[in-house]
Amino acid sequence: MCKEGIIYTGVPSREELAQAPGVPSEARMLQGRVACIECVQGIPCNPCEAACKFGAITIGEEITSLPRIDEEKCVGCGVCVASCPGLAITIVNKAYKEEEATIDFPFEYLPLPVEGDEVDAVSRAGEVVCKGRILSVKKPKAYAGTAVVSMAVPKKYADEVRSMKRLPR
Numbered sequence: 001m002c003k004e005g006i007i008y009t010g011v012p013s014r015e016e017l018a019q020a021p022g023v024p025s026e027a028r029m030l031q032g033r034v035a036c037i038e039c040v041q042g043i044p045c046n047p048c049e050a051a052c053k054f055g056a057i058t059i060g061e062e063i064t065s066l067p068r069i070d071e072e073k074c075v076g077c078g079v080c081v082a083s084c085p086g087l088a089i090t091i092v093n094k095a096y097k098e099e100e101a102t103i104d105f106p107f108e109y110l111p112l113p114v115e116g117d118e119v120d121a122v123s124r125a126g127e128v129v130c131k132g133r134i135l136s137v138k139k140p141k142a143y144a145g146t147a148v149v150s151m152a153v154p155k156k157y158a159d160e161v162r163s164m165k166r167l168p169r
Contacts, residue, residue, distance in 0.1 A: 006040050011125045016040040021068040022057070024092075029158070033076025033093040033102075037067045038124070038162075039086060051083035078104050082143035091150075094158050101158035102135060104150045109166045112137050112147055120165035121153050130157045132164060 005013040017023055022037025029036070035057065037048065042064040049059045049067065056073035057080060059065050078091045081104055091104035103121075113119055113134045121132035132151040139147045153161045 009125070012038055012040045021066050022089075024069055024071050024074070028071040028074075029092050029094045032095045033078075033091050033104075034071065034074050035069055035076065035078075035080055036090050036092045037069055037080075037084075037088060038090070039067050039084075039088045042066060043086075045085065047083040047085065048080045048089060051080045053077075053079065078138075078148055079142075081106050081148045082146040087146075090162055092158060094155060096152065097155075099155055100152045101155045102150055102152050103132075103158065103161050104148055105163050107137075107147045107149045107163065108145065111167050111169060112139070113149060113164065113167060117167075119151070119167070121151060121157065121161040122163050122165050123160050124162045126163075126165075128165060129160050130154055132161065134164075 005016055020040050022039055024034045028034050044063045046059040048057045054073045056070045058068050076091050081089045087106045093102040096102045115134055117134040119132050120128045121130050123129050132153045135150040137147055137149050
């Protein structure tokens, strides 16, 4: 019996992601930047809801409810990315270029990459998927130490890539 999923491996399974109310539809991801909330555990948490100025993320009255994304309200601003203590939110943009998509993800390691760096793009499990190109690194004070890195990757890997391999010190 193969045991998959967040409680067995620490990585959400495809089935868990398919049922997560924070994961936007493929059609919405093809329209441009949108938050992809891969939160699959009912834990008491709601910073993402509080961070969203557009009301696109809701938890509701039950603090252990999974966050829901309102695809119509989400503008892909990315403020929610750094607010998630579980590092479960990325911004996906499959409309970036014909052959490339972008992924904005939280990154809490040093050294930080710099614009133009070619890096190893990794999956949710930390496995190298492909090469990525760093587009920007944002580190406003409001992010409390969590940088948000924007990376371009081949579009065919946009559903797999969620971060980058740590750089050597």
